[in-house]
Amino acid sequence: MLTKRQNLMEVIKGGTPDRFVNQYEFMELIMEAPMDLPLAPAPGTRVKNKWGITFDWPADQIGSFPMHDEEHKALKDITDWKNQVKAPSVFYTDEEWAAAEAHAKSVDRNDKFVTAFCAPGIFEMTHHLMSMEDALMALYEEPEAMKELIDYVVEYELAYAAEVIKHIHPDALFHHDDWGSQISSFISPQMFNEFIVPAYKQVYGFWKANGVELIIHHSDSYAANLVPFMIEMGIDIWQGVMTTNNVPELIKKYGEKITFMGDIDSGRVDFPGWTREKIYEDTKKACEECGKLYFIPCLSQGLNISSFPGVYEATSDVIDQLSKEMF
Amino acid sequence: MSKIEEVKAKVEAGKSKLVPGLVQEALDEGSAPAEVLQAMVESMGVVGDKFSAGEIFVPEMLIAAKAMSKGVEVLKPLMAGDGSTSLGTCVIGTVAGDLHDIGKNLVSMMIESAGFDMVDLGVDVPADTFVQAIKDNTNVKIVACSGLLTTTMPALKEAVATVKAAFPDIKVIVGGAPVTPEYAAEVGADGYAPDAGSAAVKARELATA
Ligand code: B12
Numbered sequence: 001m002l003t004k005r006q007n008l009m010e011v012i013k014g015g016t017p018d019r020f021v022n023q024y025e026f027m028e029l030i031m032e033a034p035m036d037l038p039l040a041p042a043p044g045t046r047v048k049n050k051w052g053i054t055f056d057w058p059a060d061q062i063g064s065f066p067m068h069d070e071e072h073k074a075l076k077d078i079t080d081w082k083n084q085v086k087a088p089s090v091f092y093t094d095e096e097w098a099a100a101e102a103h104a105k106s107v108d109r110n111d112k113f114v115t116a117f118c119a120p121g122i123f124e125m126t127h128h129l130m131s132m133e134d135a136l137m138a139l140y141e142e143p144e145a146m147k148e149l150i151d152y153v154v155e156y157e158l159a160y161a162a163e164v165i166k167h168i169h170p171d172a173l174f175h176h177d178d179w180g181s182q183i184s185s186f187i188s189p190q191m192f193n194e195f196i197v198p199a200y201k202q203v204y205g206f207w208k209a210n211g212v213e214l215i216i217h218h219s220d221s222y223a224a225n226l227v228p229f230m231i232e233m234g235i236d237i238w239q240g241v242m243t244t245n246n247v248p249e250l251i252k253k254y255g256e257k258i259t260f261m262g263d264i265d266s267g268r269v270d271f272p273g274w275t276r277e278k279i280y281e282d283t284k285k286a287c288e289e290c291g292k293l294y295f296i297p298c299l300s301q302g303l304n305i306s307s308f309p310g311v312y313e314a315t316s317d318v319i320d321q322l323s324k325e326m327f
Numbered sequence: 328m329s330k331i332e333e334v335k336a337k338v339e340a341g342k343s344k345l346v347p348g349l350v351q352e353a354l355d356e357g358s359a360p361a362e363v364l365q366a367m368v369e370s371m372g373v374v375g376d377k378f379s380a381g382e383i384f385v386p387e388m389l390i391a392a393k394a395m396s397k398g399v400e401v402l403k404p405l406m407a408g409d410g411s412t413s414l415g416t417c418v419i420g421t422v423a424g425d426l427h428d429i430g431k432n433l434v435s436m437m438i439e440s441a442g443f444d445m446v447d448l449g450v451d452v453p454a455d456t457f458v459q460a461i462k463d464n465t466n467v468k469i470v471a472c473s474g475l476l477t478t479t480m481p482a483l484k485e486a487v488a489t490v491k492a493a494f495p496d497i498k499v500i501v502g503g504a505p506v507t508p509e510y511a512a513e514v515g516a517d518g519y520a521p522d523a524g525s526a527a528v529k530a531r532e533l534a535t536a
Contacts, residue, residue: 058426061451062478065426132429136386137393140341181430182504183521188384267505271477307478 003111012236012259014293019323021296022316024304027115027216028107030168032099034092035160038120038128040064050088053128062307068131075130078138078145085129085149087156090163097167104168113172113214116164116207118157119302121177122199123186125153132186139191146195154199158206165210172214173207174239176302180221182244182267189225197229204234216261220300224250231257238262240300248289255294263290266301270311276318279311283318287326297322330356331366338370338398341390346398360405364442367395371440375524385433388523392436413444414534415468418460420448421503422482427475430503430523434471437527443469443534454482454489461494468534471526472516474503484514491515498533502526 002010002018008026010017036050040057045064048054052074057064070076075084104114120128126149127135138146164170179196180186187195204215217230220240227250230238241247241262250260263286269279286297297319299306306312330353337345353363374391377383417438421431428450439445446464448456452472461467470490474483483506487499500518501511511519518533520526 058451061424061426062476132385133389133432137389139386140390184381184384186385188387191384191386267477 005110005112008113008296011293011296014256017292017327019327020287020292020319022319022323023296023298023312025316026113027172027174027304028103028112029115029117029174029304030100030103030170031117032103033116033164033168034096034100035117035119036088038066038124051085051125051129066128068134073131073134074128075134078130078134078142078149081145081149081152085152087152090156090160092163100168104170109171114168114170115172115174115216116161116168116170116212117174118160119176119218121175122150122153122157122203123177123179123196126150136186139187139195143195150195150199154202157203161203161206161210165207165212170207170212172216173204173212174216174218175204176218178221178240179219179226180223182242183222185221185223185225189229192226192229197233200233200235208234218302220262220266220302227254227258237296239296239298240302242300243286247286247295248291251290251294259294259296260290261296261298262300263295264297264299264315266299266306266311269315270299270301270306270308272308274308274311274314276314279315280318280321283315284322287319287322292326329353331358331363334363334398335366335370338367338391338394339373341387341394343390343394343397346394347401350398350401354401354405360402364399364402364406367398368440368442371395371437372524372527375437375440375527377524379522379524385429388433388436392433392440395440413466414442414531415444415466416446416464417443417469417471417530418446418448418457418464418467419471419473420452420457421450421473421475422479422486423451423453424482425474425476425479426450427473427503430475431473433523434473434502434520434526437523438469438471438530441527441531443530452486454486457486457490458493461490461497467494467497469530470497470499471530472499472501474501474506477505480505480510487514487516500526500529500533 004026007017008021011021040047040055043057044059046056054067054072055064056067107114214236216237216239217235218240222244224245237259239261241260242265247260247263264282334349378388419435435447472486490499498517501516502520508519518529520529
């Protein structure tokens, strides 16, 4: 039997895997690494992160949100971003790194990829700072200022990457940035090419030049129109690909250059009344239509968890069953 | 190109700095305010259709809506009290338990551009608040409920049921990523639309039926 890592490589290289790659199994995510996450930690909490963005999680809600009323919006005027936005330091003490380093050391790298985690993404950072509406309009109204802001976020990401690489020597990177709604990309391919592609070429290029073999990018959305750019940026696996993208067709068209991880929409199977039968039905359809190469069956959710207890585990169990049935 | 054609083109292109001046020029040329408004409504209709067809994206829609609202500012003082230009009031909100508002805001802009007066209740709106808003505002024709989470689908159902129970004649439309036409029918909504452009078409259709 191939190790998880070997099996993954067979899938993305078009070789002969001996089973489906089961969701996130090949990634050993080092979540202990010190980072500045874009969320409030628990229901009923509100935090201001190091970028000055306030995240609120009202007690009766299922998740947290960046706040953009006049009082809380971190960036109120894009033309004045140099005064209003200050990137936090990327330096943490050895003590703060200790748990992450110990975790990375404990991983058998023949079996799994030691995986660094990065969120939010560059595009997300712009709308967390200033709200989605302001960020999207600024792409038209103040393109130069937006490019400068994006460059500034890139500088921060590169500096943070250097620290992560120094401390845990990751083999893979799992990087979030949601680029669309379920039926369209947020911005046009041309605009994406102008603003976002150059930023990620730098960031992903840097990780790859420093020992990272695999770039997994999360966008749980439609983004089929952006796949050529994903390839250009150096993304090896697009995680979160929703069924609205027509994944089987994407695999036919681009599979040799990029692998698709998803095609099981969390929205359809991950809810309070979930059942194994429903998960089986969606997962089987995904596996049968997408096939064994360039495809990893996975919930669209951006981490190895589900919103409702048991759904992630049940999905893994179903994929094991399908491996037995189909290999 | 006549001034009014220019207004149309610039609204479509989202030129919010140019539109107010052009609107003024169109008025100076002798166009009636209602005529200029109608031209802008038509441009936003084109914008909505292009968005539905996937030809343009969210930023293009946002800047077009902004350009139109700049133009409307010029017209407003001239049209105050002229209720004949409005299709009625539309109350909109994201249902209880849900904080997503990007889609709701776009829908609101497009319905407003189609000629409605909007009352935006924001996010996390309890069913009763929709009913209260109908009582507090005049000429409410449409209630639009947005929901993005599968977990808040029951709240969507409750919102529709509560509004319909209190005001059977008011039309309720629903939408949001997990909402399907089947689900909309099942919960008793009068209309569904998959995107902001078609939401405006639907609202107009229901209000003028
Ligand atoms: C952007 C986003 C966010 C932003 C929202 C910012 C904001 N101000 O709204 C942030 C990061 C804050 C966020 C937070 C959360 N999110 Co969120 N988010 C998204 C994302 C990526 C896009 C949604 C969006 O804005 N789309 C763009 C707009 C233009 O499209 P739209 O909303 O679909 O609206 C269009 C149509 O649906 C329609 N429409 C919309 N409303 C209406 C109303 C009417 C009447 C009509 C006719 C039409 C209509 O017209 C609109 C315009 O064309 C989706 C993923 C996705 N693929 O959809 C997840 C998603 C909706 N989020 C999700 C989740 C789980 C969350 C969180 C709980 C995360 C967390 N664990 O913290 C929190 C939610 C907290 C809460 N209580 O609400 C899940 C929901 C899963 C589920 N089971 O339902 C999704 C599907 C992602 C996923 N696959 O896991 N999110």
